Amino acid sequence: MSAMTASLADFSTMLQRNFRHTLRNPTALFNAVLFPIVMMLMFVHVFGGSFDVGGVDYIDYATPGVIMMTIGYGVSATAIAVQSDMATGIINRFRVMDVSPSAVLVAHVVASMLRSLASIVFIVLIALAMGFRPDASPLQWLGVLGTVLLALFAVGWLTVALGLGARTPENAGFAVVPLMMLPFLSNAFVETGNMGAGARQFAEYQPFSPITETLRGLLAGDPSASPAIQAAAWCVGLALFGYLRARAKFTKRA
Amino acid sequence: MFGTAIAASGLRKAYKDTTVLDGIDLDVRAGTIFSLLGPNGAGKTTTVNVLTTLLTPDAGRAVVAGHDVATETRAVRRAIGVTGQFAAVDGLLTGAENLLMTARLLRLPKEEGRQVTRRLLDRFDIADAAGKPAATYSGGMRRRLDLAMTLVSKPQIIFLDEPTTGLDPRSRLTLWAIVRELVADGVTIFLTTQYLEEADKLADRVAVLDHGRIVAEGTPAELKRRVPGSHIRLRFRDQRELDAGAAVLPGATRDDEALSLHVPGDGGMRTYRALLARLDEHAVEVEEMSLHTPDLDDVFLALTGKASDTTDANDTVDVVDANDQAGPHDSDDTNTAVTA
Numbered sequence: 001m002s003a004m005t006a007s008l009a010d011f012s013t014m015l016q017r018n019f020r021h022t023l024r025n026p027t028a029l030f031n032a033v034l035f036p037i038v039m040m041l042m043f044v045h046v047f048g049g050s051f052d053v054g055g056v057d058y059i060d061y062a063t064p065g066v067i068m069m070t071i072g073y074g075v076s077a078t079a080i081a082v083q084s085d086m087a088t089g090i091i092n093r094f095r096v097m098d099v100s101p102s103a104v105l106v107a108h109v110v111a112s113m114l115r116s117l118a119s120i121v122f123i124v125l126i127a128l129a130m131g132f133r134p135d136a137s138p139l140q141w142l143g144v145l146g147t148v149l150l151a152l153f154a155v156g157w158l159t160v161a162l163g164l165g166a167r168t169p170e171n172a173g174f175a176v177v178p179l180m181m182l183p184f185l186s187n188a189f190v191e192t193g194n195m196g197a198g199a200r201q202f203a204e205y206q207p208f209s210p211i212t213e214t215l216r217g218l219l220a221g222d223p224s225a226s227p228a229i230q231a232a233a234w235c236v237g238l239a240l241f242g243y244l245r246a247r248a249k250f251t252k253r254a
Numbered sequence: 255m256f257g258t259a260i261a262a263s264g265l266r267k268a269y270k271d272t273t274v275l276d277g278i279d280l281d282v283r284a285g286t287i288f289s290l291l292g293p294n295g296a297g298k299t300t301t302v303n304v305l306t307t308l309l310t311p312d313a314g315r316a317v318v319a320g321h322d323v324a325t326e327t328r329a330v331r332r333a334i335g336v337t338g339q340f341a342a343v344d345g346l347l348t349g350a351e352n353l354l355m356t357a358r359l360l361r362l363p364k365e366e367g368r369q370v371t372r373r374l375l376d377r378f379d380i381a382d383a384a385g386k387p388a389a390t391y392s393g394g395m396r397r398r399l400d401l402a403m404t405l406v407s408k409p410q411i412i413f414l415d416e417p418t419t420g421l422d423p424r425s426r427l428t429l430w431a432i433v434r435e436l437v438a439d440g441v442t443i444f445l446t447t448q449y450l451e452e453a454d455k456l457a458d459r460v461a462v463l464d465h466g467r468i469v470a471e472g473t474p475a476e477l478k479r480r481v482p483g484s485h486i487r488l489r490f491r492d493q494r495e496l497d498a499g500a501a502v503l504p505g506a507t508r509d510d511e512a513l514s515l516h517v518p519g520d521g522g523m524r525t526y527r528a529l530l531a532r533l534d535e536h537a538v539e540v541e542e543m544s545l546h547t548p549d550l551d552d553v554f555l556a557l558t559g560k561a562s563d564t565t566d567a568n569d570t571v572d573v574v575d576a577n578d579q580a581g582p583h584d585s586d587d588t589n590t591a592v593t594a
Contacts, residue, residue: 013355013358017355088340088342089338089342090344092336092342093336095307096308096335097407098328098332
């Protein structure tokens, strides 16, 4: 068996393992979906009426933001899973069995992506029920899917790197808090123009804003190129950074 | 299987300023149990990590199953199995799933994987809990599952890093029986432990590790020969009785604090009788009498410097005292207590 097929076989075994973990620990999945739903209800029904978002329906404005928030919230389970793999010694078992390290890490990234994607589909369905009316064409929906996957890929690698760097499950949970906070300091729920100095600059130059903007444009059926390019650049950069950090940490720690 | 299973020379490892391994040499015969004995922080796990290819030493060379750990990592990994200090089982997977996953990672054909799983579940007495998540298992069961996972690949050499730490006495006995069975099948066992009793009971050869150095090596019997012989310990009710006893037994060493006397002797019935007769004769009341034969505790404490650093007559006393502090091993097997 070639090295490539061997890695693939390991990867599928590891992925199956991660899926089982998700199914056996439904609380994590539930939390990842519940909080964004609560926030969506709050923003749409409580705060939304007071926000001026340029004449569009607030739910149409906020849904892409809630999608980003779901991405941010889905990661803590992954970070904790990676940390616990490193801490319980099972990783040493895998290493002695010559399981390729990339199979272990990639399986975590892919499992994390699929888990978050399922949450996002669920959230979008709830949003539709609450009155969200996107104008995206089928092609633009594909664009939405692609953007979400790219963002999940980047955030996934970043999370795996953070999980590998954490010494305790608490640390792992804490390390990903910035990822959960980023949507609030972005254009996810309000326009950055109304923010105070400092917050506005941060919101304009942080990765979640162009990604949200891209999703918003696609869902409204009116995409523009500039945020999409920025979003893609951020995602590729973050994914690469996360991947390299994860590799280095893995080799060093295990 | 004959010949050398594990050979290491001059293994060194340091983290920043801390030297963890300070030149380790090992020679483990195939088909035997070799035990690396040492306190926490002596470098046991680091040694295991180096020998199992998980850690690259700063210096030195190790050959495991005929392959160099540095250059023939894969070949070494194929020949060995490792059960680490922390049970390396997946808590959210069931016992059966853990074994099946291992079989899959080893690329056993599906049917063979199932057979191996069934056989190991039976052999390690976890068949009843095979469908339950490993996180719900008791400590002993988790260790057994861990060891079962190690055995899926039928390794020639098995590293057991503190396999019984934290286990209750009964689970410990079960694990010992399993280890003996494995050796009977021709497997070589490299066992680390902080329990002297464990090394004494299981190992063909023992190396005592302290501060990254091997301070002694040999069979348990050889190591025991290194410490002074047996003695009888007499405890008195008060200072006055102790004084009286000391006057009657001039050869004894006294310990005022513990109100006790240590009389060199082998603990044979005749020695006891003679001793008691002599005390009776002078109407000296003894509170408690116990026989102390040297065990690996004494060797260990003598060698790792936790006991006395001299080898004169006082040494015996110090070793005994230190042994008392060591707790649970004392007076179970090797000390026979007689309350007067």
